[in-house]
Amino acid sequence: MGITTILFWFLSALALLSAIMVLASKNPIHSILWLIAVFFAISGHYILLNAQFLAIVNLIVYAGAIMVLFLFVIMLMNLNSHTEPQKNIWMKLAGVISGGILFTILISVIRSSADMVNRTAQLKEGNIGLINTLGKVLFSDYVIPFEISSVLFLSAMVGAVVIGKKN
Amino acid sequence: MNAIILSAVLGVVMMFSSVFVKNKSALKHIAAAGLLVLLIANIADTYGCSLFKIDLHNMLRFDKFGLFFNTIGIGATLIYVVLSGRDIEKSGNYVAEYFALIFFVLCGLTLLTSFGNLLMLFIGIEILSIPLYILTGSDKRNLKSNEAAIKYFLMGSFSTGIMLMGIALIYGGTGSFQLEVVRSVFASYKGVSFLEIAGLLFLLVAMAFKVSAAPFHFWTPDVYDGAPSVFTSFMATVVKAAAFVAFIRLFDARVTETSAAVDWKMLFSILIISTLLIGNITAVFQQSVKRMLAYSSIAQAGFMLFALFSLNDMAKEGLLLYAAAYSLATIGIFAILIKMKDVSFEGYNGLAKTQPLLAATNTIFLLSLAGIPLTAGFFAKYYMLASVIKTGSYTWLVIFAVLFAAVSAYYYFRVIQAMYFKNGEAQTDTITPGFKAGMVIVAAIIVIVGILPQTILNWFYF
Amino acid sequence: MTLLALDWFLLIEKLILIAIVITASLVIAMYATYAERKVAAVMQDRIGPNRAGPFGLLQPLADGLKLFFKEEIIPDSSNRFLFILGPCLAMLTAMMTCAVVPWGSSVEIAGRTIQLQIADINIGILYVFGVVSLGVYGIMIGGWASNNKFSLMAALRGASQVISYELAMGISLIALLMLTGSLSIKTIVEQQVGHVWNIVYQPVGFLIFFVCAMAECNRAPFDLPEAESELNMGYHQEYSSMKLGFYLFSEYINMFISSAIMASLYFGGYDVPFLGHAHLAPNLLAIIGVVAFLVKIFIFIFVFMWIRWTLPRFRYDQLMNLGWKALIPLALANMLVTAVVILLRG
Numbered sequence: 015m016g017i018t019t020i021l022f023w024f025l026s027a028l029a030l031l032s033a034i035m036v037l038a039s040k041n042p043i044h045s046i047l048w049l050i051a052v053f054f055a056i057s058g059h060y061i062l063l064n065a066q067f068l069a070i071v072n073l074i075v076y077a078g079a080i081m082v083l084f085l086f087v088i089m090l091m092n093l094n095s096h097t098e099p100q101k102n103i104w105m106k107l108a109g110v111i112s113g114g115i116l117f118t119i120l121i122s123v124i125r126s127s128a129d130m131v132n133r134t135a136q137l138k139e140g141n142i143g144l145i146n147t148l149g150k151v152l153f154s155d156y157v158i159p160f161e162i163s164s165v166l167f168l169s170a171m172v173g174a175v176v177i178g179k180k181n
Numbered sequence: 182m183n184a185i186i187l188s189a190v191l192g193v194v195m196m197f198s199s200v201f202v203k204n205k206s207a208l209k210h211i212a213a214a215g216l217l218v219l220l221i222a223n224i225a226d227t228y229g230c231s232l233f234k235i236d237l238h239n240m241l242r243f244d245k246f247g248l249f250f251n252t253i254g255i256g257a258t259l260i261y262v263v264l265s266g267r268d269i270e271k272s273g274n275y276v277a278e279y280f281a282l283i284f285f286v287l288c289g290l291t292l293l294t295s296f297g298n299l300l301m302l303f304i305g306i307e308i309l310s311i312p313l314y315i316l317t318g319s320d321k322r323n324l325k326s327n328e329a330a331i332k333y334f335l336m337g338s339f340s341t342g343i344m345l346m347g348i349a350l351i352y353g354g355t356g357s358f359q360l361e362v363v364r365s366v367f368a369s370y371k372g373v374s375f376l377e378i379a380g381l382l383f384l385l386v387a388m389a390f391k392v393s394a395a396p397f398h399f400w401t402p403d404v405y406d407g408a409p410s411v412f413t414s415f416m417a418t419v420v421k422a423a424a425f426v427a428f429i430r431l432f433d434a435r436v437t438e439t440s441a442a443v444d445w446k447m448l449f450s451i452l453i454i455s456t457l458l459i460g461n462i463t464a465v466f467q468q469s470v471k472r473m474l475a476y477s478s479i480a481q482a483g484f485m486l487f488a489l490f491s492l493n494d495m496a497k498e499g500l501l502l503y504a505a506a507y508s509l510a511t512i513g514i515f516a517i518l519i520k521m522k523d524v525s526f527e528g529y530n531g532l533a534k535t536q537p538l539l540a541a542t543n544t545i546f547l548l549s550l551a552g553i554p555l556t557a558g559f560f561a562k563y564y565m566l567a568s569v570i571k572t573g574s575y576t577w578l579v580i581f582a583v584l585f586a587a588v589s590a591y592y593y594f595r596v597i598q599a600m601y602f603k604n605g606e607a608q609t610d611t612i613t614p615g616f617k618a619g620m621v622i623v624a625a626i627i628v629i630v631g632i633l634p635q636t637i638l639n640w641f642y643f
Numbered sequence: 644m645t646l647l648a649l650d651w652f653l654l655i656e657k658l659i660l661i662a663i664v665i666t667a668s669l670v671i672a673m674y675a676t677y678a679e680r681k682v683a684a685v686m687q688d689r690i691g692p693n694r695a696g697p698f699g700l701l702q703p704l705a706d707g708l709k710l711f712f713k714e715e716i717i718p719d720s721s722n723r724f725l726f727i728l729g730p731c732l733a734m735l736t737a738m739m740t741c742a743v744v745p746w747g748s749s750v751e752i753a754g755r756t757i758q759l760q761i762a763d764i765n766i767g768i769l770y771v772f773g774v775v776s777l778g779v780y781g782i783m784i785g786g787w788a789s790n791n792k793f794s795l796m797a798a799l800r801g802a803s804q805v806i807s808y809e810l811a812m813g814i815s816l817i818a819l820l821m822l823t824g825s826l827s828i829k830t831i832v833e834q835q836v837g838h839v840w841n842i843v844y845q846p847v848g849f850l851i852f853f854v855c856a857m858a859e860c861n862r863a864p865f866d867l868p869e870a871e872s873e874l875n876m877g878y879h880q881e882y883s884s885m886k887l888g889f890y891l892f893s894e895y896i897n898m899f900i901s902s903a904i905m906a907s908l909y910f911g912g913y914d915v916p917f918l919g920h921a922h923l924a925p926n927l928l929a930i931i932g933v934v935a936f937l938v939k940i941f942i943f944i945f946v947f948m949w950i951r952w953t954l955p956r957f958r959y960d961q962l963m964n965l966g967w968k969a970l971i972p973l974a975l976a977n978m979l980v981t982a983v984v985i986l987l988r989g
Contacts, residue, residue: 119379120379122375123350123375123376123378123379124376126374126375154238155238156238156240156300157238158235158237158238158240158241158301159240159298159300159301159304162185162189162288162292162301162304162308163304165189165192165285165288165289165308166304166307166308166311168189168192168193168285169192169281169282169285169308169311169312169315170311172196172278172281172282172285172312172315173282173311173312173314173315175278176275176278176279176282176315176319177315177318177321179275
């Protein structure tokens with residue numbers, strides 16, 4: 015077991031545990047804090063893959079901006095464990111069953127698919143996540159999606175203004 | 182490429198026109214002119230006159246089918262803006278922005294008709310959806326509109342999440358986002374693994390959600406009902422048809438016929454049956470015409486799903502015809518619905534006496550939706566069912582569909598019955614002569630296509 | 644046994660460096676409080692602290708001791724864990740940025756070249772951004788866990804202020820990055836050594852960055868989260884003892900670090916103009932560089948204080964208008980002009 019392997023298992027366990035705690039926490043604020051922990055764990059995975067740029071952007075965008083907005087909303091609406099709606103036990107059961115089925119299927123898919131066996135991720139030496147490579151790919155092969163996505167952001171911004179402005 | 186770039190640019194133009202143009206009704210004319218430009222540019226593109234030379238890296242692939250569908254979509258939007266432009270003006274303070282969002286939706290549409298890469302599919306679906314969330318919630322003082330927007334947004338985000346998961350799985354299996362590569366992996370019997378199939382199933386769920394096929398239809402009635410009627414009209418027609426085109430581009434025959442692990446035909450027929458069943462049966466029990474139309478749009482989606490089922494040339498032609506017939510008729514019906522003071526069935530009582538012309542055109546639209554001969558809807562349904570028969574299997578599905586077409590006639594005729602055979606004073610807003618002329622033209626198109634369907638399909642081949 | 648196959652010398656070297664940097668940051672932050680009071684005194688024609696030690700130099704120590712010995716109060720209705728986590732996070736994120744600041748070039752000790760930087764990562768600037776954007780959590784969590792409406796409102800204000808100004812800050816930096824072509828702070832500094840400093844190319848960008856840095860540190864005139872006239876005392880009003888100390892301290896550390904970043908990005912870092920022509924021993928040059936860097940930082944800290952004791956506080960809507968309607972468009976224009984110039988010059 016090299017140090018990378020140990021880190022990998024540690025981060026994976028952390029990510030899974032935090033993700034479960036996001037769902038299990040009664041208090042929405044705690045859920046968000048656990049979700050931030052998930053993002054940290056995933057960023058850690060990115061670093062293991064030598065994709066520092068993705069790692070840090072993941073933190074800036076998700077942990078630094080989106081989650082802050084989540085916190086905003088929840089703090090302003092003053093949600094806490096008391097306001098959490100009580101769900102019907104049958105609803106919970108149905109959720110567990112359908113989620114469990116999906117989970118089983120995905121596991122069996124990954125186990126049975128031939129090309130996943132004996133393949134490991136490129137640890138440390140891959141350079142696909144470095145900012146140089148990413149920038150070049152983004153502005154050559156993927157320049158069309160990159161440019162077109164500006165329309166997406168523009169429409170989202172127009173929408174935010176239309177919705178948010180006082181009449 | 183013309184349409185994609187121009188629609189984005191025109192969206193920006195519309196956005197800025199609110200700064201320079203203070204007169205609200207002028208905006209409508211600007212938008213209509215923009216759509217006309219877009220239409221002409223797209224037709225020019227169809228005949229090989231492209232304004233932009235761009236190295237596409239196979240991200241987009243333009244073919245006759247997609248470009249022709251663009252023409253139908255843009256044309257339908259043009260008719261929609263001409264007929265309902267005045268009502269868009271009334272729907273809020275941000276008219277220019279609404280038009281801008283409509284142009285952005287068209288940009289999404291043109292992407293969906295030409296994507297050659299799963300990333301472009303994702304971006305196209307998002308560009309199509311996000312403006313719609315906004316338009317749904319544009320009636321800010323109306324609680325129903327707000328609820329519909331939030332519901333649509335949350336459900337739409339979930340389905341996008343599922344779509345991304347599917348794309349990720351397919352990427353994991355094939356190592357590429359390129360549609361061609363993915364297809365060739367699927368086409369080779371040995372290459373395809375459960376990973377790709379699971380990914381494709383996720384994509385199926387997400388796309389079924391976008392076209393509101395049962396059992397992923399739950400958002401449709403509430404959203405269509407809650408959104409301002411003008412925007413429901415747009416959402417239920419052009420946007421839905423665009424999602425179908427994306428669906429059919431994604432599920433190529435090579436993808437579904439060769440991956441033996443899943444019986445795709447069976448899967449699609451289950452989708453079709455449940456969609457037809459739920460859409461038609463629930464529509465029967467509705468009391469509001471608007472809500473009935475929401476369910477009828479689900480039922481119509483069931484018919485359009487036949488194109489996916491059979492996936493042959495006839496199906497593609499049929500989808501084009503269906504999209505045109507369905508969009509035109511529904512836009513027409515909604516244009517009248519917006520003018521009605523009361524959108525329940527009772528509100529239509531006696532419309533034939535107060536507004537005979539509107540009642541007559543409305544009848545033509547409804548007949549077309551029901552698929553009565555001599556209307557465009559008949560040939561659309563005919564092509565769809567014929568394409569299934571051509572595949573040679575699952576003939577019982579056709580019988581089933583015909584049965585439900587008969588059921589659909591029941592609720593469409595309820596409106597006609599209310600207009601002609603019930604006593605009442607149907608209240609409408611003021612109807613301008615221009616609006617009447619527009620309705621007559623749309624009805625005329627539907628009848629002409631109904632008599633000579635080749636007029637549209639011949640364009641397709643030239 | 645691969646676990647032990649580390650470069651132990653490197654590890655020890657870095658640990659020593661970390662210890663030095665952290666201690667230095669803390670001491671400088673400590674004396675920044677003293678400097679602040681002295682500067683305020685000069686501006687207001689007073690004497691300032693002068694009792695503890697010569698010229699009052701021991702005043703920060705006395706203040707620190709006082710905070711340590713104060714009674715520790717945790718409100719009953721607060722969320723205990725988060726209440727403690729808040730100030731810790733504030734302190735942690737303030738200190739984390741030190742890791743990528745190049746304090747000097749390299750020195751040679753006993754045949755080893757030692758870089759005077761804890762970690763030269765190739766995305767240094769983004770790292771700074773990431774840490775800064777996480778800095779909000781200290782304020783937000785603390786403010787929320789206090790279970791006091793003034794704290795909460797102050798926390799929300801602070802967070803929205805930081806988010807708003809981060810945008811303009813990022814865009815102003817993009818213009819700089821177009822020139823440097825690198826995200827590593829070390830590389831950016833190296834490019835300036837012996838050449839023209841970046842401030843010459845990016846005066847507007849620097850100005851925007853400076854204003855935003857001030858807002859990010861929650862310093863006056865942007866100290867809305869602590870506006871005592873509206874919010875009693877701000878997000879830390881339920882805090883006492885050293886937890887309060889952490890919050891106050893982290894503000895000074897933030898000021899120190901952002902001064903260091905500005906000095907590195909726009910004012911040549913450890914570069915001393917024309918010194919490259921003098922023939923001095925490399926180690927001596929490095930030490931002069933470190934001193935020069937510190938001098939630049941102190942000048943910035945002084946400017947921070949100068950502004951604080953000169954300008955009145957903004958109103959909240961003015962703050963938002965400045966951020967969204969003035970700084971962001973300005974930063975965008977700056978970015979555009981820079982891009983056009985680069986394009987035209989090939």
